Amino acid sequence: MNHLILFPVLLPAVVGAIIILVMRFHTSLARTFSVATSLALLGIGWALLWEGASGRFMVYGLGNWPAPFGIVLVLDRLSALMVALTATLALPVLLYAIGSGWDTRGRHFHALFLFQLMGIFGAFLTGDIFNLFVFFEILLIASYGLMIHAGGTRRMRAGVQYVIYNLLGSTLFLFALGTLYAVTGTLNMADLALRVAEIPAEQSALIRVAAVLLLAVFAVKAALIPLHFWLPATYADAPAPIAALFAIMTKIGAYAILRVFTLIFGPGVVATQGLVGTWLMPAALVTLAVGMIGVLGARQMGRLAAFAAIGSMGTLLVAIALFTPQGTAAALYYMVHSTLAGAMLFLVVDLVRARRAGEADWLTPAPLMAQSGLVASLFFAAAIAMAGMPPLSGFLGKLLVMDAVRSHPLVWTIWAVILTTSLVAVLGFARAGSALFWNTLPPEAAPDAPTTLPFVATGGLLAMLTLLTLAAGPVTGFMAATAAQLTATGSYISAVLPDAPDAPDAPDAPDPSDPPEAPEAPAPEDTQ
Amino acid sequence: MEYLFSTAVGALTAGGIYLVLRQRTFTVILGISLLTYAVNLFLFASGRLSINLPAVLRYGTETYGDPLPQALVLTAIVISFGMTAVIVMLGLGAYLAARDDRIDLDDATPGATDTAPAQGKGDMT
Numbered sequence: 001m002n003h004l005i006l007f008p009v010l011l012p013a014v015v016g017a018i019i020i021l022v023m024r025f026h027t028s029l030a031r032t033f034s035v036a037t038s039l040a041l042l043g044i045g046w047a048l049l050w051e052g053a054s055g056r057f058m059v060y061g062l063g064n065w066p067a068p069f070g071i072v073l074v075l076d077r078l079s080a081l082m083v084a085l086t087a088t089l090a091l092p093v094l095l096y097a098i099g100s101g102w103d104t105r106g107r108h109f110h111a112l113f114l115f116q117l118m119g120i121f122g123a124f125l126t127g128d129i130f131n132l133f134v135f136f137e138i139l140l141i142a143s144y145g146l147m148i149h150a151g152g153t154r155r156m157r158a159g160v161q162y163v164i165y166n167l168l169g170s171t172l173f174l175f176a177l178g179t180l181y182a183v184t185g186t187l188n189m190a191d192l193a194l195r196v197a198e199i200p201a202e203q204s205a206l207i208r209v210a211a212v213l214l215l216a217v218f219a220v221k222a223a224l225i226p227l228h229f230w231l232p233a234t235y236a237d238a239p240a241p242i243a244a245l246f247a248i249m250t251k252i253g254a255y256a257i258l259r260v261f262t263l264i265f266g267p268g269v270v271a272t273q274g275l276v277g278t279w280l281m282p283a284a285l286v287t288l289a290v291g292m293i294g295v296l297g298a299r300q301m302g303r304l305a306a307f308a309a310i311g312s313m314g315t316l317l318v319a320i321a322l323f324t325p326q327g328t329a330a331a332l333y334y335m336v337h338s339t340l341a342g343a344m345l346f347l348v349v350d351l352v353r354a355r356r357a358g359e360a361d362w363l364t365p366a367p368l369m370a371q372s373g374l375v376a377s378l379f380f381a382a383a384i385a386m387a388g389m390p391p392l393s394g395f396l397g398k399l400l401v402m403d404a405v406r407s408h409p410l411v412w413t414i415w416a417v418i419l420t421t422s423l424v425a426v427l428g429f430a431r432a433g434s435a436l437f438w439n440t441l442p443p444e445a446a447p448d449a450p451t452t453l454p455f456v457a458t459g460g461l462l463a464m465l466t467l468l469t470l471a472a473g474p475v476t477g478f479m480a481a482t483a484a485q486l487t488a489t490g491s492y493i494s495a496v497l498p499d500a501p502d503a504p505d506a507p508d509a510p511d512p513s514d515p516p517e518a519p520e521a522p523a524p525e526d527t528q
Numbered sequence: 529m530e531y532l533f534s535t536a537v538g539a540l541t542a543g544g545i546y547l548v549l550r551q552r553t554f555t556v557i558l559g560i561s562l563l564t565y566a567v568n569l570f571l572f573a574s575g576r577l578s579i580n581l582p583a584v585l586r587y588g589t590e591t592y593g594d595p596l597p598q599a600l601v602l603t604a605i606v607i608s609f610g611m612t613a614v615i616v617m618l619g620l621g622a623y624l625a626a627r628d629d630r631i632d633l634d635d636a637t638p639g640a641t642d643t644a645p646a647q648g649k650g651d652m653t
Contacts, residue, residue: 156622174567182574
């Protein structure tokens with residue numbers, strides 16, 4: 001058994017605890033350990049991506065308990081991709097937080113940061129749905145601390161809203177898990193996939209409830225309309241580097257939707273057929289429209305970036321809601337892009353805030369900020385990326401998404417929404433950019449601008465976006481392989497449960513249109 | 529027993545949702561507590577309600593109480609207990625900072641620089 005898969009969870013947990021216990025009052029020591037851990041995680045993340053790209057599954061039984069009874073960590077292409085993306089995002093964000101001094105404006109920044117990473121990695125790697133809940137809680141608890149980092153009245157009040165909203169989401173998650181367990185008697189994802197596929201259509205009431213509850217929970221995380229209300233205030237009022245890290249948090253919702261609704265409640269499952277796609281697609285379109293209109297209507301940079309994040313989630317979920325291999329591949333490419341671009345936009349927001357008096361990011365005339373040209377060009381690049389304009393990967397991502405919806409019955413509606421909202425976003429970003437950088441008052445004594453590290457971090461994200469654009473060919477090839485692997489759920493199930501008695505029942509042929517045969521016996525209702 | 533149990537879960541959930549929709553932090557926290565009680569009971573029932581069944585520990589018994597929901601409930605209780613403590617502290621901090629425990633945020637106005645770091649509030653984390 002390869003132990004490498006355990007380290008993304010274990011390493012931040014251990015180092016985070018050590019930082020809290022030993023280095024609470026040693027800023028430089030905590031910074032060193034935090035950066036070293038992030039570097040190590042970056043290496044581990046890319047090693048796991050290399051491992052996952054081979055197409056094999058890496059299954060790790062914790063405590064060496066066999067799969068349906070013990071908890072497993074599973075690495076496939078999708079989770080490897082998400083782990084590598086998180087590790088890649090974490091390092092620039094951390095460097096920015098250090099360079100701008102955000103990590104010293106409150107207590108325990110580095111420990112919370114590492115705990116947050118631990119929760120995110122765990123959520124991507126786990127193969128057990130209750131463990132998914134636990135890792136969601138870990139990352140949320142860390143994010144509560146990070147969200148109110150450095151305090152302030154407005155931030156505290158936004159934090160209260162954020163915590164309450166997510167506590168309700170967690171409660172809903174538990175209700176969903178209870179229902180799932182009551183129906184199937186298992187919480188292992190591969191085992192769940194087997195059991196759910198056996199449920200005949202006439203006994204599907206409870207499992208459909210569980211599926212919809214799970215969708216609602218993940219929609220809260222993914223900020224899908226109408227469950228997005230937590231996001232604008234949270235992202236706009238959180239410290240901007242934290243908001244940049246939160247760019248991956250909405251993607252966890254998207255990841256969970258992708259995982260659960262391909263593996264467990266896949267398109268071929270009779271019990272939940274036609275349940276999710278019909279709801280997800282309209283909601284995603286409305287999310288996209290509301291997000292981009294929000295970009296146009298925002299009066300503050302923070303709000304603008306938050307609504308841009310909502311809009312990009314809309315585009316992403318449009319592609320996911322197709323539940324076709326091509327749509328999934330497009331969604332994954334766009335997911336990587338929008339994570340990096342969203343994070344970059346938030347870092348630019350903080351660059352602006354740091355250069356204006358009182359940390360205000362209102363789109364009103366203000367004295368010309370220091371290094372205005374450099375900040376403006378970074379904002380320009382981030383805006384191009386978020387709006388999906390040609391030179392950067394956002395354009396390619398949107399093109400892939402639009403190509404993937406071609407066979408969908410609503411293709412013209414979807415194209416119209418995507419193209420119109422792109423235009424609205426361009427207008428919104430152009431308005432914000434001109435208000436910030438051109439409509440200025442004569443310069444006066446501006447606050448001291450931070451050192452070069454923030455620029456390096458922001459530029460690093462831009463470099464990654466450029467790389468994603470240049471390497472679009474190999475990357476989309478990898479995404480297509482990932483989507484194919486996701487669709488062929490049989491290989492996942494047989495990797496986790498090598499000697500499952502029902503293994504032949506699993507759709508070994510990766511053909512989702514193949515209806516699974518109706519089982520003779522009713523679903524196993526009781527575990528006893 | 530099933531009727532009694534489901535009525536209890538339903539009543540707790542209904543009360544919890546009603547309280548969560550209130551406007552003050554305190555009642556919302558009470559509502560969240562009620563909801564977590566409801567979900568804990570619900571999780572417990574997901575392993576089927578049964579009386580006088582032995583634990584899973586013994587060999588040679590035909591039936592036994594399902595151990596997994598108990599483990600799940602334990603996890604859920606620990607998490608919800610901790611989270612209630614966090615939200616109480618956070619709500620208290622927000623109330624002391626804003627002198628108001630309304631749950632909704634006012635529209636921010638230009639010139640109000642309340643995102644600036646307040647002194648000593650970092651200890652809340």
